[in-house]
Amino acid sequence: KAGVTQTPRYLIKTRGQQVTLSCSPISGHRSVSWYQQTPGQGLQFLFEYFSETQRNKGNFPGRFSGRQFSNSRSEMNVSTLELGDSALYLCASSLPGGPIDEQFFGPGTRLTVL
Amino acid sequence: GENVEQHPSTLSVQEGDSAVIKCTYSDSASNYFPWYKQELGKRPQLIIDIRSNVGEKKDQRIAVTLNKTAKHFSLHITETQPEDSAVYFCAAGYNFNKFYFGSGTKLNVKP
Numbered sequence: 001k002a003g004v005t006q007t008p009r010y011l012i013k014t015r016g017q018q019v020t021l022s023c024s025p026i027s028g029h030r031s032v033s034w035y036q037q038t039p040g041q042g043l044q045f046l047f048e049y050f051s052e053t054q055r056n057k058g059n060f061p062g063r064f065s066g067r068q069f070s071n072s073r074s075e076m077n078v079s080t081l082e083l084g085d086s087a088l089y090l091c092a093s094s095l096p097g098g099p100i101d102e103q104f105f106g107p108g109t110r111l112t113v114l
Numbered sequence: 115g116e117n118v119e120q121h122p123s124t125l126s127v128q129e130g131d132s133a134v135i136k137c138t139y140s141d142s143a144s145n146y147f148p149w150y151k152q153e154l155g156k157r158p159q160l161i162i163d164i165r166s167n168v169g170e171k172k173d174q175r176i177a178v179t180l181n182k183t184a185k186h187f188s189l190h191i192t193e194t195q196p197e198d199s200a201v202y203f204c205a206a207g208y209n210f211n212k213f214y215f216g217s218g219t220k221l222n223v224k225p
Contacts, residue, residue: 004157033211043158043203043215056212059115090157099209100146105157 120216
């Protein structure tokens with residue numbers, strides 16, 4: 001099976017712009033989670049989607065949003081970009097085997113905000 | 115919210131020695147504890163996990179122990195090899211795939 005894929009892999013934006021990142025889960029996986037990884041804060045949970053519904057969210061401002069489509073692909077959007085949003089954004093997918101499942105990570109999108 | 119503390123932040127061992135990384139968590143509602151290995155420039159890869167109803171799990175050279183009462187869990191790597199060098203993350207998970215991660219341990223295995 002193909003692994004989790006993310007597009008684009010690299011992105012450069014300027015402050016105030018918005019950005020949309022995409023994640024395609026492993027075939028058959030219906031849960032998609034998003035994480036922000038920075039050297040200072042480590043891996044931080046953004047939100048999780050299952051069957052097009054957000055089931056959980058972390059402690060990020062409303063500028064960070066996401067959605068999931070009927071084919072389980074997911075997008076996350078960051079509006080009004082700030083310098084501090086520069087990070088590696090990882091998505092992870094999992095099977096709906098239970099209330100909590102093994103996460104398979106994608107390669108990430110490296111976002112740089114200038 | 116949950117707080118996961120991971121120690122040490124860096125660990126250097128000689129090839130063949132054992133390595134131990136420890137994590138503590140604060141919320142007793144956490145019920146799933148995975149460990150990930152992340153090599154430079156690559157995605158995190160699950161190496162072992164343990165659920166809250168189990169005290170210990172082993173997979174070849176890797177083992178994880180969980181003490182629910184004390185709210186801590188540990189990763190043990192025996193007979194370390196240079197290819198074990200990477201950053202290791204622990205995590206505490208809640209229902210519906212919400213995870214809190216430790217800050218990471220950079221393991222260096224010297225040949």
